[in-house]
Amino acid sequence: MKINIYKTSILFLIIQSLLIVLLLNNNYMKRFSFFQSSNSNFVDMAFGLLILVLNLIALVVVRYLYISGLEAERLKLTSLKHAHMVEQTRIYRQHHHDLKNHLTVVMGLLKLGKYPELNDYLESYLDTVNDALLKIETGLDEIDVLLSSKIQLAKNKDIRVELKNVASLRSSKKHVLDLVTILGNVLNNALEAVEDFDSPMRKVCISIQRDPLEYIFEISNPMLLSNISDADYFREGFSTKQEGRGQGLFIVKRLTERLDGNVSINCSDGIFKVTIEIPRHRLEEE
Structure with missing residues (x-):
């Protein structure tokens, strides 16, 4: 049409x-x-x-x-939000399925009376849980699930994630999906940017802060030197990769500005940093 x-x-x-x-x-x-x-x-x-x-x-x-x-x-924004909701649902289902399998093994060992093996199995399982799951408490369950899933994805790709200054967040239900979409896109870009690097450069840093007026989110990752201007990163359709994946930061900027916020990029000393500032009253308003 x-x-x-x-x-x-x-x-x-x-x-x-x-x-x-x-x-x-x-x-x-x-x-x-x-x-x-x-x-x-x-x-x-x-x-x-x-x-x-x-x-x-x-x-x-x-x-x-x-x-x-x-x-x-x-429709494009709705599709992105739906993709993140599907990912959150998948994580919940996976944890439920894994827990059911582990309980089945525990019950089997108990019935067989193999208590030493049961003890070893439980210790191994607890070590795996402690290594795989990172306790993230931002105050928003949706953001906790998003960060946990991205950190787990990074671990699977041998990418180190440093999470610091995790401030407590508040958001109304009508804005929380926008925030999930904003952070999800920036994190996807950061993980994609470093996945082809050598081990020392496979690192992403996440910072969540707040002051009396704003929530401040910073996501940074190593980058190769380039002549790309900051404005190019926000241009619709722009991508440093193939396959037409150049919508991330354009969508981030559009959604952030809709919340009266600001997105800035700083490229210096081989580090690419995206800073997102959103007024607290806009994110929290019902």
């Missing part, structure tokens, strides 16, 4: 331009009485009416394209 409406709008523009040229040319020739018929006034009126009708149609087309653009952006 969009392709058709774009083609239609271009066709209307071409026809409108041709009619305007013909009308102007006819008025010019009328001054010298060139190629003028007895119905020249009627022709001028017909051209004028056609141009008026095309202008009205153009207004309708522009309005349709504007509404379609807003709808496309809304």
Whole structure:
């Protein structure tokens, strides 16, 4: 449908331009009485009416394209939020499934009376849990799950994650998914940026702070030197990778500004740092 409406709008523009040229040319020739018929006034009126009708149609087309653009952006944001919700659900289900399997093994060892093996199994399981799960308490369950999943993903890829200055967060239900989308996209970019580096550079730092006025989120990772300007990172469709994955920071900037916040980038000393500042009253308002 969009392709058709774009083609239609271009066709209307071409026809409108041709009619305007013909009308102007006819008025010019009328001054010298060139190629003028007895119905020249009627022709001028017909051209004028056609141009008026095309202008009205153009207004309708522009309005349709504007509404379609807003709808496309809304669907894109909804898709991102849905993807993060699906990921959170997957994590809960995985933990539930793993716990059920472990309890089955424990029950089997108990029935067989193999207490030394049961003790070894429980110690091994607790060590695994302590190593795999990081206690994250930001005050928002959705953010806790997001950070836990990203940190676990990083561990699976042998990427070190440093989490510091974890301040307590508050957010209304209508804004928490926006915050999940913002942080999720920045973290995805950071993990993708370092996954091809050698071990010393496979590191991502996450900082969550707050002051009396704002929540401040900082995500940083090592980077290779480049001539890319800060403005390019926020351009829609821009990507330093292949496969057209250049929507992350554009979406982050759009969502943050919708919360009256600000996103800034600092590239210095081989470190790429994204700083997100969101007013506390906007995030917390019901």
